[in-house]
Amino acid sequence: MSIDTLLERRYRVLGRNSPLFYERPLHIVRGEGVWLWDHEGRRYLDAYNNVPHVGHCHPHVVQAVARQAAILNTHTRYLHEGIVEYAERLTATFDPSLSMLMLACTGSEANELALRIANVTTGNTGVICTNFAYHGNTKAVAQISTVFPPPEGFGPHIRAIPPPDTYRGLHGLTGAALEDAYVGEVRAAIESLSANGSGVAAMLICTMFSSEGLPNVPPGFVRRAVELVRKAGGLYIADEVQGGFGRTGRHMWGHEHFGVVPDLVTLGKPMGNGHPISGVVSRADLVQEFSGKTMYFNTFGGNPVSCAAANAVLDVLEREHLRENARAVGDYLLAGLGRLAGQHPIVGDIRGRGMFFAVELVRDRQTREPAGDDAKRVINAMRDRGVLISRIGPHDNILKIRPPMPFRSEHADLLLATLDEVLAGL
Amino acid sequence: MSIDTLLERRYRVLGRNSPLFYERPLHIVRGEGVWLWDHEGRRYLDAYNNVPHVGHCHPHVVQAVARQAAILNTHTRYLHEGIVEYAERLTATFDPSLSMLMLACTGSEANELALRIANVTTGNTGVICTNFAYHGNTKAVAQISTVFPPPEGFGPHIRAIPPPDTYRGLHGLTGAALEDAYVGEVRAAIESLSANGSGVAAMLICTMFSSEGLPNVPPGFVRRAVELVRKAGGLYIADEVQGGFGRTGRHMWGHEHFGVVPDLVTLGKPMGNGHPISGVVSRADLVQEFSGKTMYFNTFGGNPVSCAAANAVLDVLEREHLRENARAVGDYLLAGLGRLAGQHPIVGDIRGRGMFFAVELVRDRQTREPAGDDAKRVINAMRDRGVLISRIGPHDNILKIRPPMPFRSEHADLLLATLDEVLAGL
Numbered sequence: 001m002s003i004d005t006l007l008e009r010r011y012r013v014l015g016r017n018s019p020l021f022y023e024r025p026l027h028i029v030r031g032e033g034v035w036l037w038d039h040e041g042r043r044y045l046d047a048y049n050n051v052p053h054v055g056h057c058h059p060h061v062v063q064a065v066a067r068q069a070a071i072l073n074t075h076t077r078y079l080h081e082g083i084v085e086y087a088e089r090l091t092a093t094f095d096p097s098l099s100m101l102m103l104a105c106t107g108s109e110a111n112e113l114a115l116r117i118a119n120v121t122t123g124n125t126g127v128i129c130t131n132f133a134y135h136g137n138t139k140a141v142a143q144i145s146t147v148f149p150p151p152e153g154f155g156p157h158i159r160a161i162p163p164p165d166t167y168r169g170l171h172g173l174t175g176a177a178l179e180d181a182y183v184g185e186v187r188a189a190i191e192s193l194s195a196n197g198s199g200v201a202a203m204l205i206c207t208m209f210s211s212e213g214l215p216n217v218p219p220g221f222v223r224r225a226v227e228l229v230r231k232a233g234g235l236y237i238a239d240e241v242q243g244g245f246g247r248t249g250r251h252m253w254g255h256e257h258f259g260v261v262p263d264l265v266t267l268g269k270p271m272g273n274g275h276p277i278s279g280v281v282s283r284a285d286l287v288q289e290f291s292g293k294t295m296y297f298n299t300f301g302g303n304p305v306s307c308a309a310a311n312a313v314l315d316v317l318e319r320e321h322l323r324e325n326a327r328a329v330g331d332y333l334l335a336g337l338g339r340l341a342g343q344h345p346i347v348g349d350i351r352g353r354g355m356f357f358a359v360e361l362v363r364d365r366q367t368r369e370p371a372g373d374d375a376k377r378v379i380n381a382m383r384d385r386g387v388l389i390s391r392i393g394p395h396d397n398i399l400k401i402r403p404p405m406p407f408r409s410e411h412a413d414l415l416l417a418t419l420d421e422v423l424a425g426l
Numbered sequence: 427m428s429i430d431t432l433l434e435r436r437y438r439v440l441g442r443n444s445p446l447f448y449e450r451p452l453h454i455v456r457g458e459g460v461w462l463w464d465h466e467g468r469r470y471l472d473a474y475n476n477v478p479h480v481g482h483c484h485p486h487v488v489q490a491v492a493r494q495a496a497i498l499n500t501h502t503r504y505l506h507e508g509i510v511e512y513a514e515r516l517t518a519t520f521d522p523s524l525s526m527l528m529l530a531c532t533g534s535e536a537n538e539l540a541l542r543i544a545n546v547t548t549g550n551t552g553v554i555c556t557n558f559a560y561h562g563n564t565k566a567v568a569q570i571s572t573v574f575p576p577p578e579g580f581g582p583h584i585r586a587i588p589p590p591d592t593y594r595g596l597h598g599l600t601g602a603a604l605e606d607a608y609v610g611e612v613r614a615a616i617e618s619l620s621a622n623g624s625g626v627a628a629m630l631i632c633t634m635f636s637s638e639g640l641p642n643v644p645p646g647f648v649r650r651a652v653e654l655v656r657k658a659g660g661l662y663i664a665d666e667v668q669g670g671f672g673r674t675g676r677h678m679w680g681h682e683h684f685g686v687v688p689d690l691v692t693l694g695k696p697m698g699n700g701h702p703i704s705g706v707v708s709r710a711d712l713v714q715e716f717s718g719k720t721m722y723f724n725t726f727g728g729n730p731v732s733c734a735a736a737n738a739v740l741d742v743l744e745r746e747h748l749r750e751n752a753r754a755v756g757d758y759l760l761a762g763l764g765r766l767a768g769q770h771p772i773v774g775d776i777r778g779r780g781m782f783f784a785v786e787l788v789r790d791r792q793t794r795e796p797a798g799d800d801a802k803r804v805i806n807a808m809r810d811r812g813v814l815i816s817r818i819g820p821h822d823n824i825l826k827i828r829p830p831m832p833f834r835s836e837h838a839d840l841l842l843a844t845l846d847e848v849l850a851g852l
Contacts, residue, residue, distance in 0.1 A: 006505050013513035015526055015710070017717035020503055027505040031498045049500065051725060057496055066492035070483055072457045073700035074475065077446055079432050079453040087439035100441055105531040105702045106726055112564045119565075120577045137722055138538045139545075140565040151546045151719040269725055274499035276531045276702040276726035284441070291443035293577040296563055299477060299695055300532060300702035302440075 001039075003027055021390065022383050031056030034404050034411055036388065047403040047415050048388045050356075053245055053270030054316040055406045061273045064312035065305055073305045076103070077297070082307035089314060091281060093252045095261040100287040102280045103302035107241040107268025108136030110278040114264045115140055115202065117282065117290045118235045124199030125157040128189045128229065132163060132394045134211040135204065135239055144204055147211050157198040159189035163394075165215035167349045167360065168368065179218035186225040190232045200234030202264075207243035207254025213393030214351050214358035214400075222258035235286075236260065241268035241278075242356070245313070246323030246405065249330045249354025257353070275309035276300070322405040326355035333357060333401075333412040340416065344423040346371055355407060358392070359399035359419075370395030374426055381422040387415055427465075429453055447816065448809045457482030460830050460837055462814065473829040473841050474814045476782075479671055479696030480742040481832045487699045490738035491731055499731045502529070503723070508733035515740060517707060519678045521687040526713040528706045529728035533667040533694025534562030536704040540690045541566055541628065543708065543716045544661045550625030551583040554615045554655065558589060558820045560637040561630065561665055570630055573637050583624040585615035589820075591641030593775045593786065594794065605644035612651040616658045626660030628690075633669035633680025639819030640777050640784035640826075648684035661712075662686065667694035667704075668782070671739070672749030672831065675756045675780025683779070701735035702726070748831040752781035759783060759827075759838040766842065770849040772797055781833060784818070785825035785845075796821030800852055807848040813841055 006027060010018070026044070030037040033055040036044045046056070054061065068082070076083060087101040104110050119125055129135070129144035136142070142150040146160045162170055164182045173181050186203070193200050203225060209215050226236045243254020244267055255262050263286065268278040279301075290296070300306065317323060334352040337359060341347040348362030361371040361378070375391045378399060382389055392400040399419075403411065432453060436444070452470070456463040459481040462470045472482070480487065494508070502509060513527040530536050545551055555561070555570035562568070568576040572586045588596055590608045599607050612629070619626050629651060635641050652662045669680020670693055681688050689712065694704040704727075716722070726732065743749060760778040763785060767773040774788030787797040787804070801817045804825060808815055818826040825845075829837065 001507065003505065006507065006510060009510045009514065010505065013510060013517060013525070013527055014502070015528075015713040015717055017714065017721075018502060018528075019721060019723050020505070025505050028500055029498060029506075031500065036498075036500070051501065052499065057499065059496075062492070062495045065495055066488070069488045069491050069700075070485075072455060072462075073478065073483065074454055074457065074462070075477065076440070076444060079429065079436065079446070079451050080455075081427065081432065084432060084435045084439060088435065091439060099439070101439055102441075102444075106535065106724065108724075109532065109534065109564070116565055116568075116578070137724060138535070138564050138566065139542055142542075142720075148721045151716075152542070274495075274726070274729060274731065276729075276732070287441045288443065290577075291441055294568075295445060295574045296443075297445050298532065298534075298563060300700070303700060303702075305700065306702070 023380050026383070034407050043386060045387045045411060045414055047401050047407070048390050049404060050242065050247065050402050051269045051274050052404050053273055054313055054320070054322060055404050058273060058316055060316050061309055061312040064308040065275060068305045068308035073303055075299055076302045080304050082304045082311065083302045086307045086311050089311070094265065094281055097261060097283055098265060098281045100282050100284045102282065102287060102296065103306070104278045104298045105276045105300050106136070106278050107266065108138045108141050109298070110266035110268055110280050111135045111141045111204065111239060112138050113280050113296070114237045114266050115204065117264060117280070117286050118202035118237060120293055121286050121289045122199070122201045122233055122235060124201040124233060126159065126193035126198035126200045127157060128159050128161060128186065128200065128203040130163040130205060130209065130212055131160045132212045133206060135206070156196055157193070159193055161185040161189055163209050163212035163215055164217040164221045165213070166218060167215060179221050182218060182221050183224045183228070186228050190228055194232065200229055200232040202235045202237045203229045204237040204239060206239045206241070207257065208353065208356060210242040211392055213360070213398045214353070214356060216351055223260050226260045235263040237264045237266065238262035239266050241266060245270045246317055246326055247354050247356055249323060249327030252323065271313065272306060272309035273313050275306055277306040277310050320406065326405055329407055329409055329412055330354040332409050333415070336412060336416040340420055340423065346374060346423060346426065355403060355405055357401040359401065361397045361399065370397035372397040375399060377426065378422050381425070382418060385418050385422065387418045449806050452809070460833050469812060471813045471837060471840055473827050473833070474816050475830060476668065476673070476828050477695045477700050478830050479699050480739055480746070480748060481830050484699060484742055486742050487735055487738040490734040491701060494731045494734035499729055501725055502728045506730050508730045508737065509728045512733045512737050515737070520691065520707055523687060523709055524691060524707045526708050526710045528708065528713060528722065529732070530704045530724045531702045531726050532562070532704050533692065534564045534567050535724070536692035536694055536706050537561045537567045537630065537665060538564050539706050539722070540663045540692050541630065543690060543706070543712050544628035544663060546719055547712050547715045548625070548627045548659055548661060550627040550659060552585065552619035552624035552626045553583060554585050554587060554612060554626065554629040556589040556631060556635065556638055557586045558638045559632060561632070582622055583619070585619055587611040587615055589635050589638035589641055590643040590647045591639070592644060593641060605647050608644060608647050609650045609654070612654050616654055620658065626655055626658040628661045628663045629655045630663040630665060632665045632667070633683065634779065634782060636668040637818055639786070639824045640779070640782060642777055649686050652686045661689040663690045663692065664688035665692050667692060671696045672743055672752055673780050673782055675749060675753030678749065697739065698732060698735035699739050701732055703732040703736050746832065752831055755833055755835055755838055756780045758835050759841070762838060762842040766846055766849065772800060772849060772852065781829060781831055783827040785827065787823045787825065796823035798823040801825060803852065804848050807851065808844060811844050811848065813844045
C-alpha cells in the first residue's frame with residue numbers, strides 16, 4: 001500500500017492531528033536491535049527511540065512476553081510471584097528508603113499517581129515544575145506538561161520555573177550567581193503557592209530535563225531546590241521516564257546524578273521495552289498513608305505478562321552490560337559530537353549524559369540565536385539518509401539523539417558521519 | 427512457596443492495602459478458557475473476570491501478540507497498517523457518526539481523554555455521574571468514581587445522581603413516576619452546575635451501571651437524561667469498559683440498549699484480552715477540535731502489538747460467535763438464577779444482561795434490607811468450592827457474576843449447582 005493511501009485512511013479514522021514524525025512520514029514495518037525497516041525494505045539507524053530500551057524486538061523480552069501470555073494474564077487481586085519478584089528486584093536498585101512499588105501502565109498514570117500521593121499525604125495541592133517540560137497527557141499531568149500549554153488553562157496550584165541551563169542561563173548570570181538565581185525561582189514559587197493557599201505538595205522534575213533540551217544543570221541546584229521544597233512541606237518527585245534504567249551510563253537512575261534521594265520516583269517508557277508498564281517507587285510510609293485513605297487499583301498494572309516483560313528488561317540490562325555500554329559509547333559519541341562542533345559553527349553547544357545527547361544549533365555563537373528551522377532541516381535530511389533523530393527544547397533548535405541502549409561505536413560512527421554530511425550541506 | 431510467605435513478601439514491596447480478593451487470597455498460576463488453576467493445581471471456574479474477554483490465554487490472541495512483538499513494537503508517530511485496520515474495523519461497529527478512534531492504554535486514560543475532550547470542546551467543566559460508580563483512578567476520573575470517595579474531596583464541577591434502579595427506586599415511587607424522579611435528578615444537577623458557573627461538559631455513565639449493581643433502568647431514563655444534557659450544551663459519554671464488545675448479548679455495545687447514540691464512547695478492559703489497550707470512539711468533529719487545540723499523544727497507545735491483540739479479540743468474537751453465546755447462555759443462566767430465587771428467600775432480585783448477572787441478597791423480601799454480610803459469606807464459600815464471583819452495589823449485597831464470554835451452559839450448570847448449595851448452607 002502506498003504511503004499516501006495509508007495516510008489518507010489514517011486521517012479518516014485517527015484524524016489529521018495525530019502526530020507523525022518527519023515531513024515525509026515513515027511507514028515502519030520491522031525492527032531489530034537499533035535498526036528499523038520501512039515498507040520498501042529500506043533500513044534506518046534508530047538514534048531516537050528509548051521505548052525499545054534494550055533494542056527493538058529483543059528476543060529475550062519477546063520470549064518472556066509470549067511465554068507468560070500463554071500461561072496466565074490476570075491482575076494483582078490474586079497473588080502472583082512475578083510482581084513480587086520484580087518489585088523486590090527493582091526496589092533493590094534504589095536507596096533503601098524507596099522500598100515500595102505501585103504499578104500502572106503509562107508514564108502519565110505514574111505521574112498522576114505520584115501527584116495524588118503527594119496531594120493526599122501533604123494536604124497541599126501546589127506543584128512546582130519547569131517550563132517546556134513534558135510529563136504526560138491526563139488533565140492533572142497536562143498541567144505540568146508546560147511544553148504544550150493545556151487548552152483548559154493553568155490552575156492556581158501550578159508554578160513553572162525556568163529550566164536550569166548553564167548554556168542559556170538567566171539574566172546574563174553565570175556560575176554561582178546563576179545557580180542562586182534558579183534557586184531563587186524555586187523560592188519565589190514556594191512563596192507564591194503558600195500565599196494563595198495551595199501550599200507545596202511536590203516539585204516534579206524530569207531527571208534529564210529532557211523536553212527542556214537536556215541542559216547542563218548548575219551543580220547544587222537540585223539539592224538546594226529540594227531542601228526548600230521539603231522545608232515547605234512538599235515532596236520531591238523524580239520523573240525517570242527518560243533518565244531511568246541506566247540511560248545515563250554512570251547511574252541506574254537519573255536522580256543519582258544530583259545526589260538527592262527523591263520521595264517518589266516515576267517510571268515509564270523503557271520499563272517493558274514497549275510493553276505498556278509503568279510504576280511509582282515510593283517511601284513506604286507514603287504508600288501506606290495514601291492507600292489507607294483510598295482504594296488504588298490498576299486493572300492491567302502489574303499483571304503477570306507486564307511483570308515478565310519488565311523482569312526480562314532487567315535481565316538483558318545486566319547480561320549485556322548495557323549501562324556500561326551507555327557510558328562507554330556515550331563518551332565516544334559525545335567526543336565525536338565535540339569534533340563536529342569544532343567543524344560546524346552552527347553547533348552552539350553539545351551536551352550528553354550516557355546514551356542521550358543534545359546538539360544545540362544556533363545562528364550565531366555569540367548571540368546564541370536559536371536555529372530552529374535548521375534543526376528541522378537536519379532531522380529531515382538525516383531521515384532521508386537513513387538515520388532517525390528528533391529535536392527538542394524551548395526553541396526546537398536542539399537535536400535530540402537518544403538511541404536504544406545497545407547502540408555501539410560503529411553505530412555512533414555512522415550517525416556522526418551522516419550528521420557531518422548533513423551539517424555541511426546546510 | 428506458601429501463601430503466607432508470598433503474602434508477606436508482597437506486603438513488604440506493594441504494601442498491605444493493595445487489594446486482594448477473598449478472605450483467603452488465591453495464588454493463581456495458570457489460566458485457560460473459563461478456568462484458572464492455583465499453585466496447588468486446584469481448578470476454579472472463572473465467573474468473574476471480564477478482562478480475559480474471549481477466554482484466558484486464548485491461543486489466537488497469544489499468537490497474535492507473540493508474532494507482532496517479534497516483528498515490530500513502536501508507536502503511532504510512524505505509519506502502521508495495524509492501527510488503521512483496527513480503527514476502521516472497530517468504528518464500523520458503531521453508529522456512522524462515531525467515526526474516529528483515539529487509543530490509550532487503560533480505562534482510566536480513556537475516561538480522562540473523553541472528559542478532556544468534553545471540557546475543551548464545550549467550554550464547560552461540569553460532569554454528571556452516578557453515585558456508587560467506578561470509572562478509574564486518575565485525579566479527574568476519581569472525581570466521578572464515587573464508589574470510593576476521593577480523599578482530595580469532590581470539586582464543585584461534580585454532580586452525582588442516584589443510579590436509576592427499578593428494584594430499590596426513589597422516594598417509594600414506581601413506573602413512570604420513578605422515571606420522572608430520576609430525570610428530575612439530572613435536571614437538578616444541570617441547574618446546579620449552571621448556577622455555580624461550571625456549566626455542563628458531559629454526563630458520563632457506565633452503560634451497565636455495573637458498580638452501581640447492574641440495576642434495571644426505567645426505559646426512557648437515558649434518552650431523556652441525554653436530551654437534557656445536550657440542551658444544556660453537554661455531551662453524552664458512554665463508558666463501555668463493562669458493557670462493550672458483545673457483553674450484553676443483544677448488542678455489540680451497551681449503549682444500544684438505551685437507543686441513544688453517544689457523543690463519545692470509552693473502551694477498556696476486554697479490548698485486548700488482558701493486553702493494556704483502551705480507546706475513545708468519537709464524533710470526528712470533537713477529535714478535530716480537541717486535537718487542533720492541544721497535542722495528544724500516548725506513547726504506548728495504538729502500538730502495533732496492542733493493535734494485533736485488539737484485532738485478534740475481534741477475530742475470536744466473530745469466529746466463535748461469542749456475542750450470540752452471551753445471549754443464549756445468558757438467557758439460560760438467568761433462567762437458572764430465577765429458579766434459585768424461587769427456592770431461596772434471601773434472593774431479593776435477579777438481573778442480567780447477556781453475560782453479566784446480579785443476584786441481590788436481602789434479609790427480608792418486603793423491606794429489601796440488604797444482606798451484605800451474607801453476600802460476603804457466599805462469595806468466599808463459592809471460592810472454597812471452586813467458583814469465582816464477587817459482589818457489588820451500594821450495600822455490597824449484590825453477587826456479581828460476569829464470566830469470560832466463552833462460558834457455556836455446562837459452566838452455568840456448575841455455577842448454579844454450587845450457588846444453590848452455598849445459599850442452602852447459609
